Amino acid sequence: MGLGKTAQALTLCSQFPSDFPLLVVCPSSLRGNWREEASRWLPSSIVSNPERHIQVVLKGSDKLRHEARVVIVSYDLIAQQEAFQQSAHGKKYRVVICDEAHFLKTPSSQRSKALRPILQETRRCALLTGTPALAKASELYSLLDCLLPGLLPTHNVFCKRYCNEKTLRLGKRHVKQWEGCRLGDELYAVLDAVMVRRFKKEVLSQLPAKRRQRVVLDRLSNEQGVLKELREKMSAFGRQPEEGDLQGGKNGGGATAATELFRLTGLAKVDAVADYVQYLVEAECRFLLFAHHQAVMDTLQQKLEKLKAGFIRIDGKTPSHKREQLVNEFRSNPAKQVALLSITACGQGLNLQVCSTVVFAELHWTPGTLLQAEDRAHRMGQQESVNVHYLIAKDTLDESVYQMLERKQHDVGVMVDGQASKIGAENVGSKGTFSKTRPVENPEPESAESGNPNPPGAQQESAGEDPRQLRLFFPKPKEAGAEDAGEDSWVSEHPGRIVEHKRASVETLRLLLVTSGRCGSAERNTTLLPRGRERVAMVCNGVPVRATVVALPFTDKRSASHMPVYPFNRGLAPSTESPSPCSV
Structure with a gap:
């Protein structure tokens, strides 16, 4: 993920x-x-x-x-x-x-x-x-x-x-x-023809230590009139909440109303949160799940019990002696897939770096509290990049609170670090971002002959970059133009090649169909695709380019001695053309 x-x-x-x-x-x-x-x-x-x-x-x-x-x-x-x-x-x-x-x-x-x-x-x-x-x-x-x-x-x-x-x-x-x-080797050859597979271990050195993802929930619950009540009270509130509203400070009159909005937001989105939790559980993801209100935690616990997922729960009612026992159980027992935790009660002092995914079912109005909760997984001993998912309900208090968190984190960064920082400054990935964007200045792509494994700007992980410049991470390819060590190594390992296109580094991947596995040229390859279908992949550093097909150079000898014979792939005449992968 x-x-x-x-x-x-x-x-x-x-x-x-x-x-x-x-x-x-x-x-x-x-x-x-x-x-x-x-x-x-x-x-x-x-x-x-x-x-x-x-x-x-x-x-x-x-x-x-x-x-x-x-x-x-x-x-x-x-x-x-x-x-x-x-x-x-x-x-x-x-x-x-x-x-x-x-x-x-x-x-x-x-x-x-x-x-x-x-x-x-x-x-x-x-x-x-x-x-x-x-x-x-x-x-x-x-x-x-x-x-x-x-x-x-x-x-x-x-x-x-x-x-x-x-x-x-x-x-x-x-x-x-x-x-x-x-016949796993043969099945892998079939899959390899249509599959691009990524592993975290291949790109771990290129990934930031922590990545935040904004997950928008579009299905809100109206059970017992919660959604209607939420919208009516948001309209009556008449403005975005301030810190004092939620903490009960200077705006004492608005504290009760804002706190009630916060509670209703949690209840309105809890069903959608439960659906997202089910998605993660079924994907066999192990994660920390943070919430704030007891009613939300109770609903999520019922969902986990229904899914028969192993989990622990720690909130403000959990005795201190039992808390340590539950933490040790989660760390030592892989069958415990989810740790359901209170944001305020579990934001400090827990070491849960055995998993690398953190999910916030609800927000908190203090950035420091959220950052401390994130760091239950992002700490010494963590071997992977930590993914943090913020579940945001559209058109609710969540959006206002997140904007407020952005402003407050900016102020904290100026005071403490001497530069502006944002709650979403490190956001990357496929679930959304609050990162601001700007063009990357003076990109200096290396030539194809240099075999540069990293796209231009791959080391510039600072906030504010154009997210499209750094969002696609790929395993280190072989040097462009390097000779293959032999027939077997070409068939099993050849990753394509690096080319330069419009000042961007582009890796063309070997992605073939079983139907065209014996074809020697990309041009002939494409003509054999059924019904004009194209099964190709494009990997690009920021600049959209036309996808390509890189054909394997199967010869008569190679097809006879190396290519698996599939029961559904008989009758294809091997190509005698010389190998010529097409370029972008």
Whole structure:
């Protein structure tokens, strides 16, 4: 998580504006994030007016707008409503992104049945997931079938080849079940043809120690009239809250009203927070979950119990002797996936660097309190970059409080550090940012021959940079033009090459289809893609460029001795052309 899938997918799709509208399918808890990221990463030539050109579908009765250039819909809604399975013009979508694509792992599920024809018939498709298979090879079938339509065998044949068969006896019936993985090297070759995989260990030295992500929640609860009451009281309050309002200081008359707004905001967004927590739990992420109000913590605890997730809870009512016991339990037991913590009661003195993700279900009006809570994970002994997720409910007190935190952090930075600092100054990643941007001055990209592994400006992690200059991190490539050590090393390791384009360093990745694996040239490669589909990836340091295909140089000899023979890849004539990866 947090290695730039969203940014890469949107930047890639932006290269094909004639194929818009873009369909984005994601979990319901991430729709707000995609709206913000689309407005951030898509150029103004596509999205000049985000409110008009980006449509988030919130309920089944919504109507698609003809002017929408980006349509964002949840898995459940698109599976239930056929109206969302084509554009407002009644045409098939030609460019589609599926976030958390492992939601499609079961071919017989309703969402898989609904999305499979959409993904198979679209011209361009990006499936994003940190966990393409959770437990067994059979879970890959549905994703591959969407990317390689018409090329795979049946699900049963696929599983026979790549899974271990197990027969279970249920009463008098014998049920066949697929488990594990066999022929893993061959399956990896199939995946490697359509997959770009990132690991934190590959980019850890390039990542900041702490990254903050603003997660926008667009679904607020109106249970027991909470949302209505919240809006009425916000209207009656009539202004943005000040520090004294929330702390009960100089504005004593407004303290009670502002504190009540703070409580109602927590209650109104708790269901959306619970959805986001479920998303993290199902992604097998281990994290610290901070909240402020007891009612919010109680609801989140009920959600964790329903999910059967291992967790601990520490709040102001937890005795000090038991607190230490719970902390040691969380640190020593990986089965404890979540630590549910009170912001004020647990912001200091706890060492919980065993996980690298921190989630704030609610905000606090003091920046120092939030920073101290962040540092429960970001401290000595932490081996990874720490991701901090701030869950912000749109059009609520959250937005006002966050702006106030920005102002206060600025003042603290001037006083203590001698320079302005911001609560979002280090923000990067795919969930949003408050960082201000400016052009990077005098970029000095090195030539392709230098083999420079880092894009221009890769060491400039200071606040205020154009976020597009540093948001995509990639493993160190081989030197450009370096000779491969042999046939096997070329097939398994060749990462592409570094080229220079418009004063930006661009890495072209090897990304092939099984159907074109024996082709020697990129030009011929593209002609063999089914239905004009393009399965390529573009990685770029700040400057959008046209995506490329870099073909593997399979010869007759190589295809005969090195290329796996797939049951669904027979009959392709090997190419005799010399290898010639295409350039940008």
